[in-house]
């Protein structure tokens with residue numbers, strides 16, 4: 329039988345204002361979202377957009393200014409942090425330096441008054457989950473950054489929270505380790521079935537790990553969706569630019585409807601669906617990903633286009649092509665990289681169904 333999806337967290341019309349009067353800051357404006365049980369949910373946005381604020385409201389470290397918060401269907405606004413079945417892993421995870429790995433993880437369980445055998449069993453279980461059981465006797469200063477982060481994770485998982493909040497937990501690690509930890513975190517979430525709410529400003533991190541993502545800008549949720557749907561159908565120009573690389577090309581609407589047509593300032597014509605609230609000859613902005621545009625070498629095209637910048641990336645190349653002063657970004661797959669160089673004259677093709685009209 330198919331299990332019904334339970335709501336782990338409901339954020340309803342939540343506003344958070346810090347301070348009062350002239351110096352007040354609205355960190356979150358009328359936020360609404362529902363996070364499912366067992367979900368890996370990511371809050372993604374640039375520095376200062378309000379994602380940590382939302383996490384701290386869920387944890388109970390900050391008071392809500394307006395709105396409601398529910399955890400598994402129950403109001404939690406008036407519940408103190410230690411009464412919420414939630415744990416948090418911070419970017420700076422501050423392990424106790426004088427305690428070994430085992431004792432660091434067991435610490436929370438001792439405070440909860442668990443008996444010895446339960447403490448031993450749970451601590452060993454989570455240390456095994458994060459592959460740190462061999463290091464249980466070491467002190468934090470005898471561990472690498474990645475190992476310390478795993479201990480911090482084990483410590484947060486040991487009391488078996490229903491929800492784990494993670495505030496940029498990988499950002500202090502170097503790139504290789506960060507990439508490895510992404511996979512480990514995702515596996516850990518799947519194995520434990522705990523709802524993870526993960527905060528990051530790193531779009532790649534969000535795309536690789538999340539079941540769903542909420543993109544936030546200036547305290548407002550811009551879009552909520554699965555990574556693929558946000559990447560393919562960004563709700564607006566902010567999301568298009570923040571996630572991956574995007575072309576936002578200006579043009580004029582030539583035909584509306586399912587088989588609509590736009591003439592770009594470059595002179596190229598793109599077939600795409602154009603909603604009927606747009607009128608013929610209206611200026612519009614088109615969104616298309618750089619890897620969707622097809623490029624060929626040719627000097628015979630009516631629309632003069634040339635490579636104004638060629639950047640070799642190892643596994644691909646990034647090109648900037650100029651046509652009638654409009655710059656168009658293109659990603660070339662590895663097998664085509666050697667066919668092109670700076671200043672080459674080229675023709676471009678915009679395959680149907682990969683471009684969208686996009687709002688400001």
Ligand code: ATP
Pocket residue numbers: 346347353354355373374375376377378379380381382529
């Ligand atoms: P970062 O990625 O840099 O941590 P963020 O997206 O997590 O940023 P928040 O920390 O939630 O952003 O901050 C949102 C806004 O609220 C910012 O303008 C910030 O300066 C402000 N802010 C956060 N905490 C406080 C506070 N305690 N008092 C006043 N303003 C605050």
